[in-house]
Amino acid sequence: MSPRGVDLGLHSLEAKLLWGAVLLLSLLMATVTVVVEQRQRDAIVGEFDRRGEVLARNLAAISLGPLLLYNFTVLEQNAARVASEDDVVYAIVLDADGKVAAHSRRPERIGISLTGDVHERAARAESLLVQQTVAADTQESLYDFSLPVEIDGQKWGTVRVGLTKRRMDEAIRRTRLELGLLALGTLVLGGVVAAVVARRIAGPVRELEHRAAAIARGELDQRIEPTTFDEIGRLAIAFNHMAAQLLQQRSALEEVHFELQRRFQELADVKSYTDSIVNSLTNGIITVDLEGRVVTLNPAAELLTGFFAGEAGRRYCTEVFGLTPEIGDILMETLASRAPIGNVPLTLRRRNGSGLPVELSTAPLKGGDGKDLGAVGILRDLTVVRQLESQLRRSDRLAAVGTLAA
Template structure:
């Protein structure tokens, strides 16, 4: 439109309508040009492409009126009157020295432009679809690359929860997932080693427990076969163990006296309970004191009683009494209740811990004249003369228990022939502090 206005300025000044027609026809031949119109200073059509009959007329349509009133270049949207195509009309006033000599109007069709826009839109849509597809494929690949090791880790964790500690994951990358796989393998290896160590310890504990069970059966038989009564007290004076011979001599069962104070158990014979409590308090044993034991059923039996403190594995006096509250049954030996090397073999395995921590084992020896088997009892030590009523020093431990300090069940001499009064031997322990 600007070019047409420039070349039409001279013909408008000279009223050369032929030149104006030529200029309009030349512009109309260009692509997308719907029409070209040149108006004179009065608003009449000086030249028009395609419709020469309108030359000399004054257009009255709104589009033409806006074009005549425009003082500057103007772009307005309109439609072709015959085809109805959308058009863009470009209006350029022709002025000379500030005076308006005419107006140039050139209309361009929007068809090709709209076609190009539609084509561009289709291309953009296709590009968006392709981008989405490629992005989806790339995302799937990345997600698969990330999800596969994570899934392997999840499967490995599930296998470990089932106890399969030989699970290993090969790290495929050196990123965070790879480092996580390395950490997982290290964790699985540590768990496997720890479980192996636990299984080995469990196997060893089972073997030790079997050995303790055998030892318990052995010592049960030994304690059951002893003819001397053996009573063991803790540091508070409560009864811990009582063998069958002691049950027979005292007339009390183990279930009745376990956890009870010796003064309460021997309430019918206060001197026996006082002697035992004296040993518990002084931690000094007495040897072969003759006395009469009165049983709960009212019968009496002459006995000899000796007491001595028990020593722990480190040579100290034994500590507190059996675990648990007084009066509770003795607990079964656990894996930690291992027999120290210096515990005498006659100790009851089921009470091994209690015996090591108890205070006064007492030995009762029945000195009644009746009973043919009394003269054939086995002596663990050299014969001794029967002691007098004066206090005697505590019996020395036998050589087999040296280093441990634990009192042994050494049997003293029964005295002159025919003297078969029951004797009691007890051991007392000093406080570990």
């Protein structure tokens, strides 16, 4: 996916920011909706209760005189007038005995006592009483407001007003719907804003990820254009500085690498040149380390001793030259004394058991910084020298015999 693309994977930074913001906004809107809906509902119910109380008190006020005068016609007119108000299901006036004196819907019940818990509690009410009930004929849910009619503390009757809950419930449902739509709109708008903000935050981070991956592949010419002056912008500047430093360091390392390669080649050439010289010598060259282990044998030394460099390497010189212990002793003495020993004649016992006259010279080996590395021994074959000496002695004897004969 390109750095500018949208990644809604659950593990992406943009998705986490987006879903986190949406979840937080959802919880906030749910809380606000519940609180506002409850307060709106309480306000609607409170307004409904106040209206029912006002209607009941109004009916009680206009029914006081007719109750005292037992003017049932006026009571019926008052009940009918109140019942004509919106949401009023019925208006009832009870006399002091709890019997119906006026009924807006059921005039045939005048003169009888209504039975049932709601009716009985309404007839016994000593103050405003609000009850929730259901209309017997329509099964409609309603509130019954009962208020006693009193003069000087004496109860002369009771008025009852029944208000339907239909319009109140519709108002509550409408309020809930409006709050739900408002919450949904706010959530959608908040989600869009959260997506934009998440993209603005995650976009540079995603681009930084791709650039960092390119640097990991060795593409050190990566740069990020800062688009803001906040932490993201400063991060882009720091990334560019880091990439530039890495590019400079790689260039410096490449230069050092080329220089090391050149010097290594020079050392290889010198070593090859030195090895060629050592291998071309007719004298045997033996080198040992500080512990007396054989390091190298040149071809001449292999020919003289009968040992190959591969089998003698890393073995103690006293072990390799066990048939000629003088060689090992002289090499170890050179290591101990750090002083050269020259021209020691001895008979080299070869691997096949034959003897060979040689001359051994040793010297300490030191590095370029003067550090001790070991010792070197030079074996010179004296076979030809011994033959020449033998011929010279024979010539001398023959000359002496000739002189005596003369």
